[in-house]
Amino acid sequence: MLVxxxxxxxxxxxxxxxxxxxxVGERVLxxxxxxxxx
Amino acid sequence: xxFVPAILANLVLIFVAIGYGSVLWxxxxxxxxxxxxxxxxxxxxxxxxxxxLFLVGQVWFSRAVxxxxxxxxxxxxxxxxxxxxxxxxxxxxxxxPLIPAAILVTVFAVTGFGGLAAPTGDISxxxxxxxxxAYHFLGPRVWMxxxxxxxxxxxxxxxxxxxxxxxxxxxISLGGSRAPGFFTVARLGxxxxxxxxxxxxxxxxxxxxxxxxxxxxxxPVVYNGTTGGFVDAIYAGYVLAGxxxxxxxxxxxxxxxxxxxxxxxxxxKYTGVIAWAVLLACAFATSAFVLKLKWRITLxxxxxxxxxxxxxxxxxxxxxxxxxGNPMYxxxxxxxxxxxxxxxxxxxxxxxxxxxxxxxxxxxRTIWDFLLLPLRLTVHPANxxxxxxxxxxxxxxxxxxxxxxxxxxxxxxxxxxxVLLQLGTWFITEQDGRFLIPVLVLAAIAGVAGWRxxxxxxxxxxxxxxxxxVAVSILYGVFMIARYETDNIHSVISQKFEEARRxxxxxxxxxxxxxxxxxxxxxxxxxxxxxxxxxSQKDYVKPFGRWGEQVLPNASTAAQxxxxxAQLRVSDIxxxxxxxxxxxxxxxxxxxxxxxxxxxxxxxxxxxxAGLTNARQARVxxxxxxx
Numbered sequence: 001m002l003v004x005x006x007x008x009x010x011x012x013x014x015x016x017x018x019x020x021x022x023x024v025g026e027r028v029l030x031x032x033x034x035x036x037x038x
Numbered sequence: 039x040x041f042v043p044a045i046l047a048n049l050v051l052i053f054v055a056i057g058y059g060s061v062l063w064x065x066x067x068x069x070x071x072x073x074x075x076x077x078x079x080x081x082x083x084x085x086x087x088x089x090x091l092f093l094v095g096q097v098w099f100s101r102a103v104x105x106x107x108x109x110x111x112x113x114x115x116x117x118x119x120x121x122x123x124x125x126x127x128x129x130x131x132x133x134x135p136l137i138p139a140a141i142l143v144t145v146f147a148v149t150g151f152g153g154l155a156a157p158t159g160d161i162s163x164x165x166x167x168x169x170x171x172a173y174h175f176l177g178p179r180v181w182m183x184x185x186x187x188x189x190x191x192x193x194x195x196x197x198x199x200x201x202x203x204x205x206x207x208x209x210i211s212l213g214g215s216r217a218p219g220f221f222t223v224a225r226l227g228x229x230x231x232x233x234x235x236x237x238x239x240x241x242x243x244x245x246x247x248x249x250x251x252x253x254x255x256x257x258p259v260v261y262n263g264t265t266g267g268f269v270d271a272i273y274a275g276y277v278l279a280g281x282x283x284x285x286x287x288x289x290x291x292x293x294x295x296x297x298x299x300x301x302x303x304x305x306x307k308y309t310g311v312i313a314w315a316v317l318l319a320c321a322f323a324t325s326a327f328v329l330k331l332k333w334r335i336t337l338x339x340x341x342x343x344x345x346x347x348x349x350x351x352x353x354x355x356x357x358x359x360x361x362x363g364n365p366m367y368x369x370x371x372x373x374x375x376x377x378x379x380x381x382x383x384x385x386x387x388x389x390x391x392x393x394x395x396x397x398x399x400x401x402x403r404t405i406w407d408f409l410l411l412p413l414r415l416t417v418h419p420a421n422x423x424x425x426x427x428x429x430x431x432x433x434x435x436x437x438x439x440x441x442x443x444x445x446x447x448x449x450x451x452x453x454x455x456x457v458l459l460q461l462g463t464w465f466i467t468e469q470d471g472r473f474l475i476p477v478l479v480l481a482a483i484a485g486v487a488g489w490r491x492x493x494x495x496x497x498x499x500x501x502x503x504x505x506x507x508v509a510v511s512i513l514y515g516v517f518m519i520a521r522y523e524t525d526n527i528h529s530v531i532s533q534k535f536e537e538a539r540r541x542x543x544x545x546x547x548x549x550x551x552x553x554x555x556x557x558x559x560x561x562x563x564x565x566x567x568x569x570x571x572x573x574s575q576k577d578y579v580k581p582f583g584r585w586g587e588q589v590l591p592n593a594s595t596a597a598q599x600x601x602x603x604a605q606l607r608v609s610d611i612x613x614x615x616x617x618x619x620x621x622x623x624x625x626x627x628x629x630x631x632x633x634x635x636x637x638x639x640x641x642x643x644x645x646x647x648a649g650l651t652n653a654r655q656a657r658v659x660x661x662x663x664x665x
Contacts, residue, residue: 004496004503007500007504010434010507011503
C-alpha cells in the first residue's frame with residue numbers, strides 16, 4: 001500500500017542519512033570512494 | 039546541599055504562579071479541562087509575576103521587593119489544597135500508557151539533573167555563542183545589583199521584553215544562579231500541559247495525549263529551546279494558550295483572557311507581536327466560521343482582545359521608547375527608519391539586522407524552499423539556527439494523514455491556519471528552530487492523529503511501520519537529549535568535573551575570581567566587547583558591546599575610553615587578548631598598576647581611585663553565588 005511505502009521510505013531515508021553522517025558511515029564511504037579521511 | 043536552594047526556589051515560584059494565576063480562574067471558559075486550567079493558571083501566574091516585577095523594578099528592585107512579590111505563595115498553596123482532589127481524579131482518568139510515561143519520567147529526570155548544573159559558557163564566537171550567559175542571565179544579575187530594571191547598555195538584547203527573565207530574578211534571589219537552569223523542568227512541564235490540553239480538544243484520547251507529549255518532550259529542537267535560559271517554551275505556551283482559549287471562546291471574559299495571554303506573549307519575546315497578528319487571523323476565522331458571529335460583533339470582540347493585549351504588553355515597549363528611543367530595541371528593519379535609538383548607531387543597527395537575517399536564513403527563502411520545509415526540517419535540521427537534533431520523523435511521516443482525519447474538523451482547520459501563518463511568518467523573518475515550537479507542538483498532535491489513521495487503514499504493516507517511526511523518533515530524541523545533558527549531569531555529580539568545566543568554559547576565570555574575591559575592587563572596566571560580563575559579581579563599565587553598542591558618548595575606541603578613567607570611577611581594568619582583539623592598555627600607562635596577569639588576561643588597578651575604593655565598597659552589595 002502507498003501508506004506503507006511512504007512510511008518505509010521515510011524510515012529508510014532517516015537511517016541512510018544517519019548512517020552516512022556517522023563516523024562508521026564516513027569510513028565506509030571513504031573506503032568505497034578510496035578517499036583518505038583527514 | 040548546594041542544589042537544595044535551587045529546587046526549593048523553583049517550588050516556591052510554582053506556588054507563587056498558581057497564587058497569581060488563580061486570579062484568572064473566573065475568566066476561564068467553562069469547557070476547559072483540568073489539564074487546560076492548570077496550564078493556563080501557571081502560565082498566567084508567571085506572566086503576572088514577571089510583569090509586576092518589571093513595573094515595580096522601574097522604580098526600585100531590591101531583594102525585599104522580590105520577596106514581597108512572592109507572598110501569594112500562601113494563596114497558591116491554598117488553591118492547590120482546595121483543588122487537588124478533582125485535579126488528581128481527572129489526571130488519573132487519563133491513564134498514562136506505560137511507554138510514554140516511562141519516556142517522560144526519563145526526560146524529566148535527565149532535565150532535572152542537568153538543569154542543576156551551574157551556568158557556564160562563552161559569548162565570543164558564533165559556534166560557542168551562549169545566549170543564556172550573554173543576556174538571559176546577565177540582565178537579571180545586573181538589575182538585581184543595580185536595584186533597578188534598565189536595559190544593560192552594552193548588551194542590547196537585555197532591552198527585549200523579559201517576563202521570564204524577571205521571573206529568573208525571583209529564582210536567583212531565592213535559589214542562586216542554578217535556579218533558572220532547574221526551571222527547565224517547569225518550563226517543559228507547562229509546555230507539555232498546554233500541548234496535552236490542545237491535543238484532547240482536537241479529539242485525541244487520554245492515551246494519545248500522552249504519546250503527543252512524549253513526542254514533544256523528545257524533539258531535540260523543542261528541548262533545546264526549553265533548556266538553559268531560553269524562554270521559548272514559555273513563549274510558545276502563551277501563544278498556544280491563546281489558541282486553546284480561542285477553541286472554546288464563549289463570552290467577553292474569554293476574549294479578555296485571549297488578550298491577556300497575547301499580551302504575555304508580546305511581553306516575553308518580540309516575535310509575540312507577529313504571533314498576536316496570527317492569533318487575530320485565527321480569531322477572525324473562529325468568529326466567522328465556528329461561532330458564526332456577525333462582522334460587527336466579531337470586530338468588537340477582537341478590538342477588545344487587542345486592547346487588553348496592548349495594555350498587558352505596553353510597559354515593555356513604552357519603557358524602551360522612553361529610555362532608548364525605539365519601542366523595539368534592537369530595532370527591526372521597519373522601525374529603524376522611524377526611530378533613532380540610543381547606544382546603537384545606524385551602522386550597528388543595520389549590521390545587527392544583517393546578522394539576524396544571515397543567521398536566520400535557514401536553507402533559503404524561495405517558494406520552493408518553503409514547500410520543502412517539512413522535509414528539510416526532518417532530514418537537515420542542523421542547517422537551521424538552533425536546529426541540530428531535529429524534530430523527529432513523526433511530523434513528516436504521519437502528520438500528512440492528519441489532513442484526512444481532520445478534514446471536517448473546524449477547530450483543526452483553525453489550527454491548520456495557525457500553523458500555515460506561523461510557519462510563513464517564521465520563514466520570512468528569522469528561521470530559528472526554537473521559534474517554531476508552537477508549530478512543532480501542533481505537528482506532534484497531527485502526527486498522533488495520523489498514526490491513528492494509519493493503524494485503521496493498514497492494521498499490520500502500516501501499524502508496525504508507524505510504531506517504528508514513533509519509536510525511532512523518540513529513541514533518537516532521547517539519545518540526543520542525553521548527549522546534550524551528559525556534561526551537565528557529570529558536573530552535578532562530580533565537583534571535580536564541575537571545576538574542570540569552569541576552567542574550560544569560562545573565559546578569564548582566573549581574572550574574574552581575582553576581581554570578585556578582592557574587596558578593594560568596586561567597579562571594573564571591560565575593554566573587550568566579548569568579555570562575558572555575566573561572570574562579574576562587581577559593578578562594571580563596558581564601553582563597547584558585542585553588537586556594536588557604544589555606551590560612552592565620546593568614546594568610540596578603547597584609547598578614548600581609557601582617557602576617561604576618572605569620570606568612569608572604575609577601580610580596576612580587565613584587559614584581555616581575545617576574539618581577534620589584542621591588549622588595549624598601553625605598557626607603562628600612567629595612573630594604572632598591573633596587579634594580576636595570566637594567559638591573555640591582565641588586571642590593572644586604577645591608582646587615582648585608591649582613596650575612593652573603601653568608601654564605595656561599603657555601598658556595593660555582594661550578589662548571590664556564581665562560583
